[in-house]
Amino acid sequence: MTALVAAELLKFRTTRTAIGVLLAALGLVAVAAAGTVGTAEDNALGTSQLTQDTVSSALFASLVAFIVGILSVTVEWRHGTVTRTFLVTPRRVRILLAKEIWIAIFSAALALLGLLLVLAIAVPWLELRGSSLVLDRDAASLAGRTVLATMLWGALGVGVGAVVQSQTPALVGAILWILLAEVLIGALLGLVDLEGVADYLPGRALSAFDGTIEDEGGLTRAVAGVVGLAWVVGLGALGWLRMSRQDVT
Amino acid sequence: MIEVESLTKRYGSTLAVDDLSFAVAPGTVTGFLGPNGAGKSTTLRALLGLVHPTSGRTTVLGLPYAELAGVAHRVGAVLETFDAHPGRSGRNHLRVLATAAGIATSRVDELLELVELTGAARRRAKGYSLGMRQRLGLAAALLGDPEVLVLDEPANGLDPQGIRWLRDLLRSLAAEGRTVLLSSHVLAEIAQTVDEVVIIHRGRLVRQATMAEVEAMAAGEARVRTPEPARLAEALACSGVLSHAIGDGALGVAAAPERVGEVASANGIVLHELTTARATLEEVFLSLTDPDAGEGSSE
Numbered sequence: 293m294t295a296l297v298a299a300e301l302l303k304f305r306t307t308r309t310a311i312g313v314l315l316a317a318l319g320l321v322a323v324a325a326a327g328t329v330g331t332a333e334d335n336a337l338g339t340s341q342l343t344q345d346t347v348s349s350a351l352f353a354s355l356v357a358f359i360v361g362i363l364s365v366t367v368e369w370r371h372g373t374v375t376r377t378f379l380v381t382p383r384r385v386r387i388l389l390a391k392e393i394w395i396a397i398f399s400a401a402l403a404l405l406g407l408l409l410v411l412a413i414a415v416p417w418l419e420l421r422g423s424s425l426v427l428d429r430d431a432a433s434l435a436g437r438t439v440l441a442t443m444l445w446g447a448l449g450v451g452v453g454a455v456v457q458s459q460t461p462a463l464v465g466a467i468l469w470i471l472l473a474e475v476l477i478g479a480l481l482g483l484v485d486l487e488g489v490a491d492y493l494p495g496r497a498l499s500a501f502d503g504t505i506e507d508e509g510g511l512t513r514a515v516a517g518v519v520g521l522a523w524v525v526g527l528g529a530l531g532w533l534r535m536s537r538q539d540v541t
Numbered sequence: 542m543i544e545v546e547s548l549t550k551r552y553g554s555t556l557a558v559d560d561l562s563f564a565v566a567p568g569t570v571t572g573f574l575g576p577n578g579a580g581k582s583t584t585l586r587a588l589l590g591l592v593h594p595t596s597g598r599t600t601v602l603g604l605p606y607a608e609l610a611g612v613a614h615r616v617g618a619v620l621e622t623f624d625a626h627p628g629r630s631g632r633n634h635l636r637v638l639a640t641a642a643g644i645a646t647s648r649v650d651e652l653l654e655l656v657e658l659t660g661a662a663r664r665r666a667k668g669y670s671l672g673m674r675q676r677l678g679l680a681a682a683l684l685g686d687p688e689v690l691v692l693d694e695p696a697n698g699l700d701p702q703g704i705r706w707l708r709d710l711l712r713s714l715a716a717e718g719r720t721v722l723l724s725s726h727v728l729a730e731i732a733q734t735v736d737e738v739v740i741i742h743r744g745r746l747v748r749q750a751t752m753a754e755v756e757a758m759a760a761g762e763a764r765v766r767t768p769e770p771a772r773l774a775e776a777l778a779c780s781g782v783l784s785h786a787i788g789d790g791a792l793g794v795a796a797a798p799e800r801v802g803e804v805a806s807a808n809g810i811v812l813h814e815l816t817t818a819r820a821t822l823e824e825v826f827l828s829l830t831d832p833d834a835g836e837g838s839s840e
Contacts, residue, residue, distance in 0.1 A: 299641035306633035307626060367626070375591065376624035376681060380641045382590045382607040539552075540591040541583075 296381060296390035297397070300364065304398070309363065314402075317356035321406040324349035325413045337423035340430060344503075346414045347425075347434050350406035351502055354438075354445040357399035361449020362466060364391050365531070366459035375540050384535045391450050392528060399446030403439040434503060440517070441502035447524040448494060454531020470495040491516075494523040542567055543588065543689060543722055548597035550583050550744075557583040559744035560597070565722050565737075567688075570715045572735035572822075573724040576830050580744040581724045582621060585693050588722075589618050601689055613642035613685030619678040619692045627667030631658055631677050634666060635684065644684055652680040671698030679707070690714060692723040696730055708734045732822040742830040756819045763798040766791040766814035767805070776808040777801070793818060 304310050328346045336342045368374035381387050411425075418424050425431065449466070456462035478490035490496055491510045499505040500516035511519060543565040550558040558580040565571045575581045586592040588599045590606035601609065601616050609615045625634040635649040653659045656676035661669065669677065675698050682690060690711070696704050704727075711721050711734055725731050731738070738755060740748045767773050770790050777784050777794060782804065784794040791814070794801050798815050805812050 295643045296641055299637050302633070302637050302640050303626075303629075306630070306637065307628040309628075371626045372622050372624050373626050374624075375620060375622060376638060377641075378591055379589060379618055380613055380638055382609070382612055537593065539586075539593055541586065 293386065293390060293393070296386060297394045300390050300394035301398075304360075304364070304394075309367075313356055313360055317353050317402055317406065318409055320352035320356070321350055321409050322413060324352050325410045326417075329414050329417045334421075337418065337421060338426065340426045340428065343426040343428075343431050344434055346410060347407065347431055347438065348503065350403060350410050350435075350438050351441065351504060353402045353406035354399070354442040354498075354502065357395065357402055357442045357446035358449040358466070359463065360398065361395045361446040361451075362453040362456075362462050363449075363459070364395060365450055365453030366457060366462050369457045370459045378540055385532050388450070388454055388528060388532050388535060391454075392447050392524075395446040395450050396443045399442040400439050403442035406442075407435055407438060437502050437513070441498055441520075444498055444501070444517075444520045444524055448498070448520070448527060451524060451527025451531050454535055455527055457534070492519050494520065494527075497523065542600075542602060543691075543720055544600045545584065545588065546598050546600075548584060548587055548599060549595045550580070550587060550592060551595045557744055558587070558594075561741060561744065561746055562597075563739045563746055563749050565720055565739070567720045568715055568718045569736040570711050570721040570723065570734055572731040572738040573722055573741075574728070574731065574738055574826055575724075575741040579741045579830070581741065582693055584741070585618075585620070585691055585722075585724065588691060589616070589620075601691075611642075611685070613638075613644065613687065615685070615687055616689045616691065617682030617685065617687035618690070619675070619682045619695050621693045621697070623666075623674050623678070624681075625666040625674070625677060628665055630663045631666055631669065631673075631680075632662035634677065635680055638681055639684055642685055648684060648686075649680075652683055655683070656680045672700060672703055675699055676703070687719070689720040690722070692721070694725055695723055696725055696727055704730055728821075728823045728826055738822065740826060740829050747829045748825070752822070755822055755825050762818035763794045763796060763801045764791055764814070764816050764818045765794055765798075765801050765805070765812060767810055767812050769810050772808070773805060773810050776804050776810065780804050 325346055328349055332342050368377055377387060378384060414425055452466050453462055456465060474490065474493045474495045477493060478487060478496070481487050481490050488509070491500065496505060497511060497516045497519035500511050501513055501520050545561055545563050548558050548561045561580070561584060573581055573585070583592055587594050588601065588606065598605065606612070606616065625631070632649060632653060635652065636646055639646060639649050653662045656679055658673060658676050658680065661673060666674070666677065675695060679695060682692070696707055699707060708730070711723070715721050715736070732752065735752060737749070737751045739746065764787070765773065767790060770786060770792055774784050774792060782794060782796045782800065784792040787793045798817055802812070802815055
């Protein structure tokens with residue numbers, strides 16, 4: 293399995309996508325962190341809330357991890373490399389597991405890099421304004437959840453890619469699902485007093501886990517994390533079922 | 542050893558492979574032939590675990606492909622589709638495969654040298670010519686120094702030197718005791734490379750034979766060339782021997798060369814050529830896969 297995970301890393305490193313993805317992730321995080329610190333009111337300086345908002349900027353890495361997760365699978369079908377991948381590793385479940393492990397490692401690294409970038413931007417900037425981040429237990433907890441959430445988003449992307457396989461529909465469909473479909477489903481369920489059910493949808497659950505959505509009546513963070521993990525496992529299993537029965541012609 | 546046992550593959554209402562059985566022995570190069578749509582690629586993909594049989598089974602070295610341990614060291618394959626990422630260099634493509642199979646990078650460089658791609662190793666694969674893509678595919682197939690090679694149209698895009706190089710390579714691999722199964726449309730090339738042929742038509746086996754058996758399929762006939770073909774034909778007919786014109790003043794005669802020589806001599810007819818007729822692979826292939834001949838006869 294180590295060899296397969298290393299091969300996945302090499303696949304990522306040896307195309308130009310890697311540079312683009314890293315720049316996109318770090319760019320988004322940098323803009324978000326700079327925006328948060330730069331637009332903070334004076335009376336917000338030195339508060340725990342500003343620290344939380346600033347650290348949350350690193351969550352943009354999860355969006356990129358989600359997309360990389362999808363691409364890590366769909367690119368195999370788009371360019372026909374899946375044939376050689378299946379020839380070298382005929383037990384297809386191992387390929388999917390290797391991709392899940394690789395994306396989890398990659399996502400964690402991306403989130404940590406994002407957090408370091410946030411600190412690199414926020415600490416000197418706040419110092420210039422005569423303030424500092426409040427690096428307390430809450431901030432550490434948020435940082436930890438940022439890393440875990442990014443790993444889950446990346447793994448969810450692998451599952452989506454394995455189920456859909458076709459690159460454009462997977463990317464467009466997944467983004468529309470998260471941004472639009474879940475909101476619409478929530479609204480429709482709200483009409484029949486079942487709005488809480490929407491909290492169990494993948495995007496809502498992971499957002500509740502990482503703190504992007506804060507709903508007092510919603511899922512607790514722990515439950516949201518478990519629901520998010522269940523989606524990762526469920527989509528991964530569906531993807532494996534599809535891949536294992538598929539003819540590569 | 543490759544074994545295909547009662548393989549049937551159906552795609553919806555299309556029967557691609559129909560109860561196909563054959564075996565390929567180690568130490569031989571076997572040609573896998575059939576017209577377009579005969580089911581060659583589907584059979585090879587079933588053999589390689591890429592296509593799931595509707596019924597029947599395929600094994601390589603005694604096991605289904607998916608159950609082979611260290612598969613890169615057991616089986617190497619080249620399929621018709623190009624399977625490298627266009628944005629990745631040829632060398633990195635091989636490095637990815639080598640890493641997944643636990644093979645050292647030094648083997649990658651060794652193979653790039655063997656397939657004469659060292660100069661283009663760091664170029665992105667999308668810029669490769671058809672011949673270079675074939676060479677890269679061959680390098681990928683040979684990465685694990687496998688015991689069995691399955692090659693689908695490996696000579697596509699290769700220049701004459703490349704085709705000769707491939708032929709020599711396959712012959713030398715077979716001489717080392719490896720099993721080589723290759724499909725190709727270039728029958729003249731196949732005839733020079735293989736020891737045995739498996740011919741399929743409409744998904745069914747129509748003939749498995751050694752090349753010696755293929756050539757002997759016209760045995761018993763003589764080929765004779767003379768400046769007086771009409772007179773010779775008449776003389777042969779008078780002796781109760783049937784003949785037919787095969788062009789260029791030549792006759793195909795349903796008799797041994799000795800008998801033809803005797804008739805010609807007795808009638809004072811000059812002969813320019815008198816040989817035992819040998820069927821070419823192309824003739825045998827075309828006769829077995831003639832679309833007007835209906836279903837071929839299974840062995």
